[in-house]
Amino acid sequence: MSFLQVNGLKARLKGVGHPLLRDVSLSVAAGEVRGLVGESGAGKSMIGKAVLGILPRAVEISGGEILLDGADLQRLSARERRVRIGASCALIPQDPLTALNPSRRIAPQITDRLVDILGWNRARALSRARDLLAEVHIPDPDRVLRAYPHELSGGMRQRILIASAFAAEPKLIVADEPTTALDVTVQKQVLKLIAEMQARHGTALLFVTHDLGVVSKVCDRLTVLYGGMVVEDTDVRSFFAGPAHAYSRALLAATPKYTDPDASLTPVPEAVIRAVQAEVAAADRRVAHG
Amino acid sequence: MVSSGADARGMIKRRAGVKLWLSAGWLAVVVLAALLAPWIAPKDPLMQDLFLGRMPPAWVAGAEPGYWLGTDSLGRDVFSRILHGARIALTVAVVAGGITCLVGATLGLMAGFLRGWVDVVISRLIDIWMAFPPVLFSILLVAVLGPGLHSIIIAIVVIDWTRFARVVRAEAMGQGAMDYVASAQVAGRGRLSTMLTEILPNVLPTIIVLLTLEMGIAVIVEAILSFVNLSISTDAPTWGGMIAEGRTSVHQAWWVLVFPLITLFLTVLAFSQLGEGLKDRFDPVLR
Numbered sequence: 001m002s003f004l005q006v007n008g009l010k011a012r013l014k015g016v017g018h019p020l021l022r023d024v025s026l027s028v029a030a031g032e033v034r035g036l037v038g039e040s041g042a043g044k045s046m047i048g049k050a051v052l053g054i055l056p057r058a059v060e061i062s063g064g065e066i067l068l069d070g071a072d073l074q075r076l077s078a079r080e081r082r083v084r085i086g087a088s089c090a091l092i093p094q095d096p097l098t099a100l101n102p103s104r105r106i107a108p109q110i111t112d113r114l115v116d117i118l119g120w121n122r123a124r125a126l127s128r129a130r131d132l133l134a135e136v137h138i139p140d141p142d143r144v145l146r147a148y149p150h151e152l153s154g155g156m157r158q159r160i161l162i163a164s165a166f167a168a169e170p171k172l173i174v175a176d177e178p179t180t181a182l183d184v185t186v187q188k189q190v191l192k193l194i195a196e197m198q199a200r201h202g203t204a205l206l207f208v209t210h211d212l213g214v215v216s217k218v219c220d221r222l223t224v225l226y227g228g229m230v231v232e233d234t235d236v237r238s239f240f241a242g243p244a245h246a247y248s249r250a251l252l253a254a255t256p257k258y259t260d261p262d263a264s265l266t267p268v269p270e271a272v273i274r275a276v277q278a279e280v281a282a283a284d285r286r287v288a289h290g
Numbered sequence: 291m292v293s294s295g296a297d298a299r300g301m302i303k304r305r306a307g308v309k310l311w312l313s314a315g316w317l318a319v320v321v322l323a324a325l326l327a328p329w330i331a332p333k334d335p336l337m338q339d340l341f342l343g344r345m346p347p348a349w350v351a352g353a354e355p356g357y358w359l360g361t362d363s364l365g366r367d368v369f370s371r372i373l374h375g376a377r378i379a380l381t382v383a384v385v386a387g388g389i390t391c392l393v394g395a396t397l398g399l400m401a402g403f404l405r406g407w408v409d410v411v412i413s414r415l416i417d418i419w420m421a422f423p424p425v426l427f428s429i430l431l432v433a434v435l436g437p438g439l440h441s442i443i444i445a446i447v448v449i450d451w452t453r454f455a456r457v458v459r460a461e462a463m464g465q466g467a468m469d470y471v472a473s474a475q476v477a478g479r480g481r482l483s484t485m486l487t488e489i490l491p492n493v494l495p496t497i498i499v500l501l502t503l504e505m506g507i508a509v510i511v512e513a514i515l516s517f518v519n520l521s522i523s524t525d526a527p528t529w530g531g532m533i534a535e536g537r538t539s540v541h542q543a544w545w546v547l548v549f550p551l552i553t554l555f556l557t558v559l560a561f562s563q564l565g566e567g568l569k570d571r572f573d574p575v576l577r
Contacts, residue, residue, distance in 0.1 A: 052472075052476045053475070053476070054472045054475055054476060057405060057406075082475070082478050082480070083478055085476060085478065086476065086477050086478020086479075087478065089476060090476060090477070091472065091473055091476045093469040093472065093473060094469070095469060098468045098469045098470070099468075099469035099470055099473060100470055101468075101470045101488055101491070101492065102492065103491040103492050103494070104487075104491060109470070112474075112477065112479075112487070113477040113478075116477060116478055116479060117477065117478060161473075164473075168477075
């Protein structure tokens, strides 16, 4: 049994009814790293947010189920859902600059969840926070714990967010484009750090990204999305050996090659996009006709 | 000349310091005056002496010794009345400003963070409220409630809470969209707790500025109500009442109008500058 099991999840804009997720199914086994890739607007972040119960107000889940450790989140009360998600999940957000509260010091921002979720006292939580910062290779953890976010660099803040996500030993972490807002040199370090922490703690990871290079480095399995629909669900090795779906193949071909910086970029061919859009439309028609 | 970020930060800090100390200094003087008025006032503020009407201030020819800032048309000591007037002005500033802040900021925070129907109800209420002309509204309110300190305070709270609610709501909405709020919610924090630990500290600098501004405004509103004779009682020493009295005799005795006016002006200015200075001090990025 997978730790996270999403079955036929549908989401739409409230009021307008515009579909955002069309019948999405995926699973993440304990300790597994699942990549979630697609273009902007493909719904990859939306899935992560649905799992964590932080969908924007304007979005509603209109069908399907999200099973977290066997329990259907939609059937729980808001309070039970919050407690269950809090106890077993964490988020590594996209933008480290807005993910730490600017008017609070670092220490309480890490220890809060240890106190809330695990019921530890402040002193124990603080010593754990110090160990965690050392674990993500932050020099002088005591100074950093006393600092305000604006006193630290973006890379440093992302390390803190990673430490904080792993703090309460969650079973699943949703990493929502954790390297997108960082510059390239820092990206690589942060990626390595996430992979290292994931391996050490054995945490399952739902890794949302648009960068297939990142997927090849950290993921075990991956889901390719287009227009809120699953295009392909496969393991990373066979995906890079040769994707099954035409859109996935085009997406892979469009990945820039860092080994040849002068090569021109390959766009996803128009015909492939039209074909995949037709698939989405066909799926919608099937829903409309029952 | 190129100035580095640290220099610019230092400049802001120094300027904030001067502003802060000057305004805090003046307010400290007003607070002391209010607290010690019965002991330091040279005369009884209510004592009339018709033989000593409209005596000029001490440095003008024809002044009566002991009446430093002159007397009004009933022979009451202007300086003593200003000192006693500070008690009412400050009471109104602190109590009315504080309650207005509490009510307005709480409603604004709830509307901006909880959104949904709470926001709809509060926002509509603000819209309706703001359609009333404030001065007429306050005169009407005090006329209905009857004159007295408590009705002035109620009038100020009832009129001005929207000032806080609107601004705090907008700020809270902005903060609510931040990732750290999402993180707190993933970690299982309740709505109320998230509001208090994640949102409130970030809107606090704004609330402080609004509060000090509101204290100044409260002093002005009290003066306006005294001016139209709807404040405490007609002979109680209030700055607004003194200004209203002084207006009628400004050609014969300018000091009756000018001294309370200057005191009022400096106090309101000091409140707003104190807010600005405190905000710079509270802002973690500038600190």
